[in-house]
Amino acid sequence: MELTRRSFLKLAGVTAAAASLTSVGYGKAQAASGERLRIRYTQEFHTICTFCGVGCGIICNVRDGVIVNAEGDPDHPINEGTLCSKGSSISNVSYVFDDKGKPVPNPKRLTNVLYRAPGSGRYEIKDWDWALETIAKRIKDTRDRTLEETAVVDGREVTVNRTNAMGWLGSAFCTGEENYLFHKMARAMGIINIDHCARL
Ligand code: SF4
Numbered sequence: 001m002e003l004t005r006r007s008f009l010k011l012a013g014v015t016a017a018a019a020s021l022t023s024v025g026y027g028k029a030q031a032a033s034g035e036r037l038r039i040r041y042t043q044e045f046h047t048i049c050t051f052c053g054v055g056c057g058i059i060c061n062v063r064d065g066v067i068v069n070a071e072g073d074p075d076h077p078i079n080e081g082t083l084c085s086k087g088s089s090i091s092n093v094s095y096v097f098d099d100k101g102k103p104v105p106n107p108k109r110l111t112n113v114l115y116r117a118p119g120s121g122r123y124e125i126k127d128w129d130w131a132l133e134t135i136a137k138r139i140k141d142t143r144d145r146t147l148e149e150t151a152v153v154d155g156r157e158v159t160v161n162r163t164n165a166m167g168w169l170g171s172a173f174c175t176g177e178e179n180y181l182f183h184k185m186a187r188a189m190g191i192i193n194i195d196h197c198a199r200l
Contacts, residue, residue, distance in 0.1 A: 038069050046073060049087040053172040053197045054078060056087050066103045067091035139189070142166055147190055163190045170196030 042061035049056045057076025061069040070091045074081035095103040113131040114123040146165035150157050168186040170179045179196065186194050 042068055048173055048175060049083070049090060050093065050173050051086045051090070055172055055175075056083055058083065058087060058090060060091070066095050068103075139166065143189055161190050162192045164192065166191050167193035167195070170194075172197050 039061040042063045045060045045062060047058050047060055049058055056079035057073035058070055059073050060067050068091075070083075070088070072079050072081040072083040072087070079087075092106060094106055094109060096106045098104050113126045113128060115126045115131070116123050142165050143163055146163045148160055148162055148164075151160045151162075152158075153160075166189075168182070168191050170182055174182070183194060
Protein backbone atom coordinates (compact mmCIF):
# COMPACT_ATOMS: atom_id res chain seq x y z
CA MET A 1 0.00 0.00 0.00
CA GLU A 2 1.33 3.43 -0.94
CA LEU A 3 1.64 5.68 2.12
CA THR A 4 0.69 9.24 1.19
CA ARG A 5 1.03 12.19 3.54
CA ARG A 6 -2.78 12.17 4.07
CA SER A 7 -2.99 8.44 4.80
CA PHE A 8 0.03 8.70 7.17
CA LEU A 9 -1.70 11.46 9.17
CA LYS A 10 -4.95 9.44 9.28
CA LEU A 11 -3.07 6.38 10.49
CA ALA A 12 -1.23 8.42 13.12
CA GLY A 13 -4.56 9.89 14.31
CA VAL A 14 -6.17 6.45 14.62
CA THR A 15 -3.12 5.11 16.51
CA ALA A 16 -3.14 8.06 18.93
CA ALA A 17 -6.90 7.66 19.56
CA ALA A 18 -6.49 3.92 20.18
CA ALA A 19 -3.61 4.58 22.59
CA SER A 20 -5.63 7.17 24.45
CA LEU A 21 -8.68 4.87 24.70
CA THR A 22 -6.46 2.06 25.93
CA SER A 23 -4.97 4.35 28.53
CA VAL A 24 -8.43 5.55 29.67
CA GLY A 25 -9.53 1.92 29.89
CA TYR A 26 -6.41 1.01 31.84
CA GLY A 27 -6.87 3.99 34.14
CA LYS A 28 -10.48 2.94 34.84
CA ALA A 29 -9.47 -0.65 35.49
CA GLN A 30 -6.71 0.59 37.80
CA ALA A 31 -9.13 2.85 39.70
CA ALA A 32 -11.72 0.05 39.93
CA SER A 33 -9.16 -2.34 41.42
CA GLY A 34 -8.03 0.35 43.89
CA GLU A 35 -4.45 0.03 42.57
CA ARG A 36 -2.28 3.04 43.38
CA LEU A 37 1.16 4.06 42.23
CA ARG A 38 3.52 2.45 44.73
CA ILE A 39 5.66 5.58 45.09
CA ARG A 40 2.66 7.91 45.64
CA TYR A 41 3.22 10.31 48.59
CA THR A 42 6.74 9.04 49.24
CA GLN A 43 10.00 10.83 49.91
CA GLU A 44 12.84 10.01 47.52
CA PHE A 45 16.36 9.24 48.81
CA HIS A 46 19.45 8.49 46.76
CA THR A 47 21.86 5.99 48.25
CA ILE A 48 24.57 3.44 47.44
CA CYS A 49 23.97 -0.33 47.59
CA THR A 50 25.46 -1.89 50.74
CA PHE A 51 26.13 -5.34 49.38
CA CYS A 52 29.26 -5.33 47.25
CA GLY A 53 32.13 -3.23 45.99
CA VAL A 54 30.48 -2.31 42.68
CA GLY A 55 28.71 0.55 44.49
CA CYS A 56 25.51 0.83 42.44
CA GLY A 57 23.30 3.89 42.94
CA ILE A 58 19.78 3.25 44.26
CA ILE A 59 16.69 5.45 44.58
CA CYS A 60 14.66 4.54 47.66
CA ASN A 61 11.08 5.76 48.16
CA VAL A 62 10.11 6.03 51.80
CA ARG A 63 6.63 6.42 53.29
CA ASP A 64 6.16 6.76 57.06
CA GLY A 65 9.72 5.57 57.68
CA VAL A 66 9.34 2.41 55.54
CA ILE A 67 11.10 1.82 52.21
CA VAL A 68 8.23 1.01 49.86
CA ASN A 69 10.22 0.92 46.64
CA ALA A 70 13.88 0.66 45.64
CA GLU A 71 15.25 0.77 42.13
CA GLY A 72 18.44 1.51 40.23
CA ASP A 73 19.31 5.18 39.78
CA PRO A 74 19.30 5.88 36.00
CA ASP A 75 21.62 8.88 36.53
CA HIS A 76 24.24 6.91 38.44
CA PRO A 77 27.40 6.38 36.34
CA ILE A 78 28.11 2.88 37.68
CA ASN A 79 24.81 1.03 37.12
CA GLU A 80 22.79 3.47 34.94
CA GLY A 81 19.48 2.29 36.42
CA THR A 82 20.17 -1.45 36.69
CA LEU A 83 20.42 -3.53 39.88
CA CYS A 84 21.28 -7.17 40.49
CA SER A 85 18.96 -9.35 42.62
CA LYS A 86 20.79 -8.40 45.84
CA GLY A 87 20.50 -4.68 45.18
CA SER A 88 16.83 -5.07 44.21
CA SER A 89 16.07 -6.59 47.62
CA ILE A 90 17.86 -3.83 49.57
CA SER A 91 14.68 -2.70 51.36
CA ASN A 92 14.63 -6.06 53.20
CA VAL A 93 17.73 -4.95 55.10
CA SER A 94 15.44 -2.78 57.21
CA TYR A 95 11.91 -4.15 56.59
CA VAL A 96 10.40 -7.54 55.84
CA PHE A 97 6.74 -8.41 55.27
CA ASP A 98 4.61 -10.38 57.73
CA ASP A 99 2.12 -13.05 56.61
CA LYS A 100 -0.52 -10.33 56.00
CA GLY A 101 1.87 -8.44 53.69
CA LYS A 102 2.44 -5.65 56.24
CA PRO A 103 6.01 -4.25 56.46
CA VAL A 104 7.63 -4.90 59.86
CA PRO A 105 11.19 -4.09 60.99
CA ASN A 106 13.58 -6.88 60.07
CA PRO A 107 14.24 -8.71 63.36
CA LYS A 108 17.72 -9.75 62.15
CA ARG A 109 18.92 -6.18 61.71
CA LEU A 110 21.55 -5.04 64.22
CA THR A 111 20.52 -1.72 65.72
CA ASN A 112 22.83 -1.59 68.75
CA VAL A 113 26.54 -1.43 69.28
CA LEU A 114 27.71 -4.89 70.42
CA TYR A 115 31.00 -4.93 72.31
CA ARG A 116 33.04 -7.97 73.27
CA ALA A 117 35.78 -7.07 75.72
CA PRO A 118 39.20 -8.71 75.26
CA GLY A 119 39.08 -12.26 76.67
CA SER A 120 35.30 -12.16 77.18
CA GLY A 121 32.97 -14.77 75.71
CA ARG A 122 29.89 -12.55 75.47
CA TYR A 123 28.72 -9.37 73.80
CA GLU A 124 27.46 -6.37 75.76
CA ILE A 125 25.12 -3.70 74.36
CA LYS A 126 26.72 -0.24 74.44
CA ASP A 127 25.54 3.17 73.29
CA TRP A 128 26.97 5.03 70.30
CA ASP A 129 28.60 7.81 72.39
CA TRP A 130 30.51 5.22 74.39
CA ALA A 131 31.57 3.45 71.18
CA LEU A 132 32.78 6.59 69.41
CA GLU A 133 34.67 7.84 72.46
CA THR A 134 36.29 4.45 73.07
CA ILE A 135 37.33 4.02 69.43
CA ALA A 136 38.79 7.57 69.31
CA LYS A 137 40.68 7.05 72.58
CA ARG A 138 42.11 3.69 71.50
CA ILE A 139 43.20 5.05 68.11
CA LYS A 140 44.98 7.98 69.79
CA ASP A 141 46.62 5.79 72.48
CA THR A 142 47.84 3.26 69.89
CA ARG A 143 49.15 5.96 67.58
CA ASP A 144 50.96 7.83 70.38
CA ARG A 145 52.51 4.59 71.62
CA THR A 146 53.64 3.20 68.26
CA LEU A 147 54.40 6.14 65.94
CA GLU A 148 57.83 5.84 64.36
CA GLU A 149 59.14 9.24 63.37
CA THR A 150 62.20 8.04 61.52
CA ALA A 151 63.50 4.78 60.04
CA VAL A 152 66.70 3.66 58.40
CA VAL A 153 66.19 3.15 54.67
CA ASP A 154 69.16 2.13 52.47
CA GLY A 155 71.52 2.95 55.32
CA ARG A 156 70.09 6.46 55.69
CA GLU A 157 67.81 7.76 58.43
CA VAL A 158 64.69 9.27 56.88
CA THR A 159 61.47 10.76 58.26
CA VAL A 160 58.56 8.27 58.01
CA ASN A 161 55.96 9.32 60.64
CA ARG A 162 54.18 5.96 60.43
CA THR A 163 52.56 3.32 62.59
CA ASN A 164 52.36 -0.35 61.75
CA ALA A 165 50.09 -1.06 64.71
CA MET A 166 46.83 -0.13 62.98
CA GLY A 167 45.08 -0.84 59.69
CA TRP A 168 42.31 1.01 57.89
CA LEU A 169 39.58 -0.68 55.85
CA GLY A 170 37.38 1.45 53.59
CA SER A 171 33.72 0.79 52.90
CA ALA A 172 31.88 0.09 49.64
CA PHE A 173 28.89 1.85 51.20
CA CYS A 174 30.76 5.16 50.99
CA THR A 175 31.18 7.26 47.88
CA GLY A 176 34.52 7.75 46.13
CA GLU A 177 34.75 11.25 47.65
CA GLU A 178 34.11 9.97 51.20
CA ASN A 179 36.71 7.23 50.75
CA TYR A 180 39.17 9.84 49.45
CA LEU A 181 38.69 11.81 52.70
CA PHE A 182 39.02 8.65 54.86
CA HIS A 183 42.22 7.84 53.02
CA LYS A 184 43.61 11.33 53.73
CA MET A 185 42.66 10.97 57.40
CA ALA A 186 44.35 7.57 57.68
CA ARG A 187 47.51 8.93 56.05
CA ALA A 188 47.45 11.98 58.35
CA MET A 189 47.45 9.63 61.34
CA GLY A 190 50.45 7.76 59.95
CA ILE A 191 48.52 4.59 59.06
CA ILE A 192 50.16 2.81 56.15
CA ASN A 193 48.14 -0.43 56.10
CA ILE A 194 45.16 0.76 54.06
CA ASP A 195 42.78 -1.42 52.06
CA HIS A 196 39.22 -1.56 50.81
CA CYS A 197 36.86 -4.38 49.88
CA ALA A 198 36.71 -3.07 46.29
CA ARG A 199 40.39 -2.02 46.24
CA LEU A 200 39.34 1.61 45.61
S1 SF4 B 1 23.26 -3.91 43.09
FE1 SF4 B 1 24.38 -5.83 43.01
S2 SF4 B 1 26.20 -5.35 41.76
FE2 SF4 B 1 25.32 -3.37 42.46
S3 SF4 B 1 26.45 -2.90 44.38
FE3 SF4 B 1 24.56 -3.99 44.94
S4 SF4 B 1 25.17 -6.14 45.08
FE4 SF4 B 1 26.77 -5.08 43.94
